[in-house]
Amino acid sequence: MSSVYPTRTPDVGLKTPPITPQTNQQPFAMKAKLNGKADEVPADIDIPDNYVAYTLKTQKPLPPFDWRQWHKEINWISTALLASTPIIGLVGAYYTRLRWQTALFSVVYYFFTGLGITAGYHRLWAHRAYNASRPLQYILALAGAGACEGSIKWWSRGHRAHHRYTDTDLDPYNAHKGLYWSHVGWMLVKPRRKPGVADVSDLSKSSIVRWQHKHYVGLMLTMGFLVPTIIPWLLWNDARGGYVYAAVLRLVFVHHSTFCVNSLAHWLGEAPFDDKHTPRDHLITALVTIGEGYHNFHHQFPMDYRNAIKWYQYDPTKWFIWTMQKLRLASHLKVFPDNEVKKGQLTMQLKRLRQTQENLAWPQDSNDLPVVDWDSFQEQSTKRPLILISGFIHDVSDFLEEHPGGRHLLVKMIGKDATTAFFGGVYDHSNAAHNVSFSFIPCLAVPCR
Template sequence: MSAPKSKGEEEPSDANIPDNYVSYTLKHQKALDPISWDNWWQELNLLHAAILGLTPIMGIIGAFVVRLRWETAVWSVVYYFMTGLGITAGYHRLWAHRSYNASKPLQFLLCILGAGAVQGSIRWWARGHRAHHRYTDTDLDPYNAHKGLLWSHIGWMLFKPRRKPGVADISDLAKNEVVRWQHRHYLFLVFGMGYIFPMVVAGLGWGDWKGGYVYASLLRLCFVHHSTFCVNSLAHYLGDAPFDDKHTPRDHLITALCTIGEGYHNFHHQFPMDYRNAIKWYQYDPTKWTIWFTSKLGLSSHLKVFPENEVRKGQLTMQLKRLREIQEKLNWPSDNSHLPVISWESFLQQAQSRPLICIAGFIHDVDDFLDQHPGGRHLLTKYIGRDATTAFFGGVYDHSNAAHNLLSMKRVGVLLGGAPHGLEDKAIPPSQRLRIAHYNEMGGSGYSSAALSDSEGLLG
C-alpha cells in the first residue's frame, strides 16, 4: 500500500498509469477529425491565432510608420534576450526539467521575464514540455515532429489539439509558491511585461513611446515566439544526432543561434536534467552561462551535470553505429566455418595445379594477385606449395594491415591441425579484430566472435 498523503498534498497524475499507457491511450482515446480545407476555420484556437497572427502584423505595419531609433533597437535586443532567458533558463531548464535550484529572487525574476515572452504560464508550458519529452515523436507528444515542420513549429498552437497530450506530472510545480503566484496573476503579468513595460522603458528613457511599442514590444515578442518555437521544429529537423538517433532531436549551431543556446537538442533529449545544452566550451549556449553565472552570485545552486563517462558512452554508441553502416558496405572474408579442412598432403597435391600458399594455418589462392604483388611475382611463386608464415610475418617483410586484410580475402581452406603454436593471434586480420558484431553473432563462431576474442574462431 502507498503511504497516506498529507492534507492538501497532490497525488502525481502519472502515479497509476498502466505499463502500456501509450498504446492503450492511442487505441482507446478517440482523436478529433483531421484538419482539412473544409473545417480548418472551425478548428482554430482563436486566442492563440490572435496573439500569433496579430502581433507580427501590427509590428510590421508599425515599422513602416515609426522610425527605429538606435536606443530602441538596442533595448529591443536586450529585452529579447531577457525574456528569452525567462523561457530557456526559467520555464525550460529550471521548472520543466529541474536542472538546478534557484533562489526566490531569481525565481521571481525568471517567472516575470518568462511572462514577458507571452507563451503561457509556467504550469501550462512545463506540463506540455514534460509530455513532449516523455512521449517524443508519438501522437501523445503535443508538438510531434513527425507531423511536419510547420505543425511542430506553430500549427499545434494555432489549431485545437487532435488528441489530449500524454499525462505528465506537475505536482512539484503545484507546490511552488512562485509558480502559483505567476499562474494567478498571469494575465496582469503578460500585459505588463509583454507589452507595457518595454514601451515604458523606451518612453521614459529617451522619449520613444511609439518605437518602444512597435519594436521592443510587438516585433521583439514576435522574435521571442519564433525563437522558442524553433526548439520544437528546427531542433528536430536540422543537424546531427551524436548521442542517439532513435528520435528526431538534432544538434546544430544554427538552431542554437536561433534559440539562445537550445540548439544542441539531441544532447538535451538524452540528458534532460543536465543544466547545459552545449557541453563544449566553444558551443553557443548563453543560457548555460547565465545559469552558471547566477550560481557564482549565490542565486542558484545544485547545477546538475550528467556523468561525463555516460555522455561519452552515448557518443561512442553513435560513432560505432556509423562505423557499422560503413562496415556493412564492405566485403569481408567468409566465416571460417565455411572453409574446408585440408590436409598437408592434399595441399601439396592441389598446389601443383593452383597457386596455393599456406600462411598461419590457412590455405590461400593467390592466382589473381601474382602480377600485383609489390615485391614481384617471383616472391609469391617461390612459396607455392609451401608454408610462408615466417616470411610473411617479418622473416622477409613484416606486412602491413592492408596486406593482412587482403590476404584474408584469399582464404580457400583451413590446414588440418590449424596454425602453428604461438600464431593464434595472426589468424584474425586487423580489420576483423575491431569488427562490430551483430547481436546474433555474439555467441556464434567465426570472425564475429573473433571480434570479441582474438583466440576464438580459428577453425570452423
Template structure:
C-alpha cells in the same frame, strides 16, 4: 516548447486563489494510476477528433492563439513602415529579447520543467517575470506541455510531434485543436512553489505589463514611446515566439544525432543561435536534467552561461550535470553505429567456418594445378596477385605448394597491415593441423581485429559468452 496561450482545460487541479491564501492543497500526481501500457492504451481507447478539412477548418482553429500569433506580427509590421527605429530602441529590443528569452530557456525550461538546478527566490521571480514577457502561457501550463513532449516524444501524445511535419511542430499545433489530447504529465511539484502560484494567479496582468508596458516605458526614457511599443514590444515578441518555436521544429529537423537516433531531436549550431542556446537538442533529450544544452566550452549556449554566472553570485545552486562517463557511452554508441554502417559495405575475408579443411597431401596435389601457398594455417590462392607482388613474381612462385609462414611474418620482409588484409582475401581453405603454436593472434587480419559485432552475433549476451567470443573472434561489440 509550449504554446503562447493556455486553455482552461490545461490548468492545474489546484485553485490558484486558494493557494495564494497560504495553504496549498496537496495534489495527487496526475500519472500515479495510469496503466503501464499507457500510450498504447490511450491511443486505442481515446477517439481522436476527425481530420481537418476545408469544411471544418474554422471550427478547429484555436482562435485566441490564432489572434495572438497574427495580430502581434501585424502590429510589428505596421510599426516598421510607420515608426522610425532609433538605435537606442533597437539595442533595447535586442536586450529585452534576450531577457525574455532567458525567462523561457533558463526559467520555464531548465528550472521549472526539468529542475536542472535550484534558483534563489529573487532569481525565480525575475525569471517568472521575464518568461511572462515572452507571452507563452503560465509556468505551470507550459511545463505540463513540455513534460508531455519529453515523455511521449514523436508519438500522437506528443503535443508537438515532429513526425507530423515542420509546420505542425513549429506553429500548427497551436493554431488548430489537437486530434489527440496531450499525454498525461505530472506538474504537482510546481503547485508547491509560491512563485509559480503568484504568476499563475496574475498571469493576464503580468503579460500586459512585461509583454508591452515595460518595454514601452523603458524606451520612453529616451523619448521613444512608439518605438518601444512597436519594436521592443511587438516585434521583439514575434522574434521570441519563433525563436522558442524553433526548439520544437528546427531542433527536430536540422543537424545530427551524436547521442541517440531513436527519436527526432538533433544538434546544430544554427538552431542554438536562434534559440538562445537550445539547439543541442539531441543531447538535451538524452540528458534532460542536465542544466547544459551544449557540453563543450566553444558551443553556443548563453542559457548555460547565464545559469553558471548566477551560481557564482549565489543566485543558483545544485547545477545538475549528467555523469560524463554515461554521456561518453551515448557518444560511443552512435560512433560505433556509424562505423558499423561503414563496415557493412566492406568486403571481408571469408569466414573461417565456411572454408574447407584440407590435408597436407591434398594441398600439395592441388598446388600442382593452381598457385596455392600456406601461411599461418590458411591455404591461399595467389593467382591474381603473383604478377602484382612488389618483390617480384619469383618470390611467390618459389613458395607454391609450401608453407611460407616464416617468410611472410618477417623472415624475409615484415609485411604491412595492408599486406596482411589483402592476403586474407585469398583464403580458400584451412590446412588440417596447420596452425602453428604461437600464431593464434595471426589468424585475424589487422582490419578485423577491432571489427564491430552486435551481441547476438557473438553467441549470446552472457558475459562469459561475450568474453569467449571476443577472444575467439578478435571482435569488439556494439550493443
C-alpha cells in the same frame, strides 16, 4: 517548448482515473479534490501501468481537420497572436527608423525574455535542473511572461508531457507529424487529442508560480509590450521604435526561437547519445534557440542544467545559470555523472560500428572450408599461383601485378609457405594488407595439414 498562449484541448476520454480495483476505493486524487487541494496532488498518482496503451486505445481523438468547418477548427487566440505580430512588425519597421540604441536594446531584451523561457520555464521549472533564489525566480517569471508563451504552470505541464510521451500521439508537438506541425501547426488548430497526463503538483506549491499564473495576462501585456516600449521612450525618446522593434519584432524572434526546439531540434543533426527518438544535436539549432540545440543530450539527461557539455559548444543558458551560481542567486546545479554520459556515447558509437561491420565483406568461416594436404597444395601450385600464409592457401592471380612490393616477391613464393616473409621476415604488413590478403584477393583459403 510550448505555445504562445494556453490552448483548449478536446475533452476526450476520462477526466479522472478509474476506481482502483485493488482497493475498490475512490482514488486519492479525487479525495484531495473534495478537500480543495487537487492542484497539489500528483496528477499521475492513480494512472495504470499501461497508461499509454490504454489511453490511446480508449480515448479517441477528434476527427481529422475538416476544411469545410475550418473556422471551427482554428485556435483563434494563438493564430491571431502568431499571425498579427510579424505583420505589425514588418509594416511598422517600414515606416519606423531603427535607431542604434533601440536595435541594441531589442537584442538585449530578446535574450532577457528568451532566458526567461530557457533558463526559467524550461530548465528551472519544467526540469528542476537547479535551485534559484526568490529574486532570480521573480526575474525569470517576469522575463518568461514577456515571451508571451503562457504561464509557467501551463507551459511546464505541456513540456513535461512532451518528454514523457516523446514522438507519440500523447506528445502535444509530436515530431512524427511533420516539421510544420511541431513548429507552429499544433498551435494553430485545435489539438486532435488531449496531451498525456503530466504532474505539475510541485509547481502548484510555489507561491511565485501561483502568482504568475494568476496574473499572467497582465504580466504578459506589461512585460511583452509596455516595458519594451516605455524604456526606449524614457531613455532616448523612441517609443515608436521600442514598440515596433523591441516589443513586436523581438517577440516574433523569441517565438520562433522557442518553436525551433520543438521542430528543428527534432529534425536537424545527429543522435550521439540515443536514436530511439527524434531529438538531435546541432550547432545551428543551438544558435537560434539560445543554447537549446543539443537536444539529443537534453532528452537523455533532462535534469542536467546543461544542454552543451563541451566548454566550446554554444549554450548561453548554461553560462547564465553558472554565472547566477557564482553570484549566489542559484545553487544545486544538477550534472549527470560523466561516466553515465560516456556510456550513452559509447553505446551509440558501438551501434554505428556494428552497422558499418554488417556492410563489409568478411572472409568465409574457416570451419566451412575443405582441408587439403601439402602434396595437393604443391600439385595445384603448378597450375596456378598459390601461396600459403598462416595455414591458408591464397590464389594471387589477380594480385601479381598490383603487389606494392613487386611481382617477383610473390612469384618466388608460389607453392611455398610465405608466413614468415608476410609477418615481418621481408615486410611486416599493415592491417590493411591483412584485410586485403584475407578478404579481397580471390583465394582458396583452405587450411593445409
